[in-house]
Amino acid sequence: MRVMGSETEYGIHAPSAPGANATMMSARIIQAYANLTRQRAAGGAETRWDYTDEEPLHDARGWTVERSAADPSQLTDRPPVLDAEAVALAYGRQELEADGSDESGSLLMNMVLGNGARLYVDHAHPEYSSPEVTNPRDIVAWDAAGDLVALAAVRRVAADPDLPAINLYKNNTDNKSVSYGSHENYLMPRSVPFGEIVRGLTPFFVTRQVICGAGRLGKGQDGSKAGFQISQRADFFEAEVGLETTIRRPIINTRDEPHATADKYRRLHVIIGDANLSQVSNYLKFGTTALVLSLIEAGQAPKIEVHEPVAGLQAISHDTSLTATIRLLDGRRVTALDIQWMYYEAAAKLAQETGVSDAFSGDGHTRDVLERWESTLGLLGNNPAGAASSVEWLAKMSLLEGYRNRDGLEWNDARLGLVDLQWSDVRPEKGLYYRLLSRDRMQTIVDDAAISRAVVEPPSDTRAYFRGKCVSSFGKDVVGASWDSVIFDVPGIGKLQRVPTREPLRGTEALTGQLFRKHATAGAFLRELLGLDPAPPTRTGSP
């Protein structure tokens, strides 16, 4: 359907160590997972990140921002460095050296996992970036796999009596004016003019929260205004188009880091979504956005122009009755559902024309996304309570309403604040989403077994297969990797070998699976892959 990926920043909290250094805690989480995978792989599987092709200051509108003019948080093309002073102040310098330091003296901040994902410290949060997948069903599996990775790390830290326990939350704000993102990435042809993307996507992004918002108690960036709203992120957006992701957040982000052949592709970086635990919301978030991108590429996106989209985004988020209207530039007043229906109709029409939604000859995904999109919009319009088992903000709201009805609580009651936060705790015994899931109150798209597999296995149909298999099969010989490279340091092959992987749809199991199955050592594997001369026979006469 389309190459895409998810990124999740987790909220982090050590209740028994208030004021603990957030970057240090995040590094502990990465280190804990590295220790677990080392156990599992027996060969050491902590592949570092290769920063060569990071270009966070390239703007899709055709220019590059000067480093000196950029916000420090935008400089994601260099390895993060722990603030040693802050760490020493909080924990003591000895601990830095004793706890998992590598030869350069810094904590492990970046890993490439055997499932093709990246796990790293992003400023003050642990972040999991899923491997590239080709369809929304796989996104649900490999994004949820990240939640299991986070859970495993949390358990590992909790089992260490010398460390304070760390909680991770899959949410987007602390309700005290800070927001952290869950980003989406979609591969697009470079030939589509960026202005068309902005025009086609803006009305969709202003309104798609009604199907994939995660729900938030409190309004305003600091959450101080009482009440419940649809989206966690909406109140943090201040601009229509822009490069930043931490300040002046834009509805359409222009970061132009293709992580692929740059003149052929762009990677559309989407920062407006909420992190989803509800599988249906997550599925629809990616699935419908992919369909809208196809509409834009075909020149068939609905001709809608929203008057003041940032204000509209917030007005829609604040209206759980779904009846608020926003003004279009042509003077019409429409609801979020009206706009979603326009996109649905256009997407269904295009899919029928191209045959991708055909039951027999289609791509196997578009038809299902369209059906779920249609039925969800129908429920939201006629029977919102019926969508509480699939649409995340409705599920959370109905739980909060249950409390309000039973105990007569005001919206600003602290207990409701705790329900909102604890909804997203990654521990199933604590996370309220998981409590609902275990009672069959939340619909699912993929089963537990598929998610467990996705923790260790890469998707088979993108370059993530190659990356993940290199890490899991030859971890100790892989010294670095990124979205578009894997770097080997193999004894007997003179220098570091950087294998570029700039085509997202190459490096699949179909293309390289045989090679992995054939070779037991990185040396033999690499020699065949790169067409190098076979290794000279050694005196012990290895085969």
Add this chain to the structure above:
Amino acid sequence: MATQEQQQPQSRDAETEADVPEAPPAAPEAQASVATQGVDDLLDEIDGVLESNAEEFVRAFVQKGGQ
């Protein structure tokens, strides 16, 4: 919207007719109490897993900047 408005008088008539002769059906009430029961069970379960001292816990959840 227009269709809904047109249908409204009809459904109101239907309600009035049904009001007089028929005894209130038992099934919906039973269902409703089962549904309420389910919610109460759920809330009881959640009471048991919520962190203690809600106010302090929520106040202490402070994050540094993010993307």
